[in-house]
Amino acid sequence: MTTDELLNTAAQAVRSAGSELLDRFGPVVRYETFDQLMSALAANDEAALSVLRPRLTELRPDARWVEEELDGGALPAGEWWVVDPAEGNVNHLRGIPEWAVTATLVRDNQPVLTVVHVPLTGDTYTAVAGGGAHLNGQPLHVSATPSLGLSVVATSQARPDEALAVTERVGASITAMLHDALVVRTSVPATLHLVNVAAGRIDAFWQYAGARADLLPGALLVTEAGGLISDAEGRPWTPASDSFLAAAPGVHTEAVATLSH
Structure with missing residues (x-):
C-alpha cells in the first residue's frame, strides 16, 4: 500500500468514526458527579473507537496503539497509532460545536501522516511528512502575517x-x-x-x-x-x-x- 492509499484509507476510517459521534451530538448531556462525567466521555470514546481501532489495526497490523489519549512524553521506537477518538469531547457533551476525530501514525516519535476530521462541517485535514498539508484535498499554507x-x-x-x-x-x-x-x-x-x-x-x-x-x-x-x-x-x-x-x-x-x- 502506498502512502497515499494508506492516508486515504485512514481518512475514511476517521470520517466513519466522526459519523458515529455526529449521531450522538445534540442536546447537552447532563451530569452531576465526576463519575457521571467520566462515564459520558468514555461512551463517546468507545463509540468512535469501535470504528477506528479495527480499521486502523487492519491497515498497520504491526503498529502499536496508544491506549491513553492524555499521555505525553516520548514513545518507544517503532510505529504507533496516536488517536483521539473525540478531540474536544467535553464540548461534544455540552452541545458546543468545537470537536473532532484525529488519527496520527507515528514512526520513531515522528508523525508520518495525520487525519483530522470535523464532522459538523464535513472538513477533513490531512498531512503526510514531506507531502504537504491539505484541507479537503486543497493545499494549506500558514499566514504571511509579519508581526x-x-x-x-x-x-x-x-x-x-x-x-x-x-x-x-x-x-x-x-x-x-x-x-x-x-x-x-x-x-x-x-x-x-x-x-x-x-x-x-x-x-x-x-x-x-x-x-x-x-x-x-x-x-x-x-x-x-x-x-x-x-x-x-x-x-x-x-x-x-x-x-x-x-x-x-x-x-x-x-x-x-x-x-x-
Whole structure:
C-alpha cells in the first residue's frame, strides 16, 4: 500500500468514526458527579473507537496503539497509532460545536501522516511528512502575517488536573500575549487551533505540557503548511517537551520572546 492509499484509507476510517459521534451530538448531556462525567466521555470514546481501532489495526497490523489519549512524553521506537477518538469531547457533551476525530501514525516519535476530521462541517485535514498539508484535498499554507502585534494567537488548557506551576505559567503567558498580540483566544481543543494555524486563519498557538494526541496531528499539519514548530523557548520540540509553540514564520521569533519572558 502506498502512502497515499494508506492516508486515504485512514481518512475514511476517521470520517466513519466522526459519523458515529455526529449521531450522538445534540442536546447537552447532563451530569452531576465526576463519575457521571467520566462515564459520558468514555461512551463517546468507545463509540468512535469501535470504528477506528479495527480499521486502523487492519491497515498497520504491526503498529502499536496508544491506549491513553492524555499521555505525553516520548514513545518507544517503532510505529504507533496516536488517536483521539473525540478531540474536544467535553464540548461534544455540552452541545458546543468545537470537536473532532484525529488519527496520527507515528514512526520513531515522528508523525508520518495525520487525519483530522470535523464532522459538523464535513472538513477533513490531512498531512503526510514531506507531502504537504491539505484541507479537503486543497493545499494549506500558514499566514504571511509579519508581526506578533498584528496576530491572532491562541492557547488551550492541556488537562483539568495540571500542577499549580503549569496553570500559573499558562496564566502568565496569556497575560503576556494580551500585551503583545492583537487578539488572544483561549479554548479547547488544541487540535482545532492548530488546524487554524495550518490554514492561515490564526498565526500562532502555544500550550504548556499537553498530550501527544493533542499536539502531534497539528504539529505535522503546521509543519507541512510551512509553519514553525518549537517549544515556548524556541528549542526543537519533541513529544517529551514541556511546552509547545506552532507559528507562522513571520511571528515565531516574537512569540518566543513573549513566552520566554
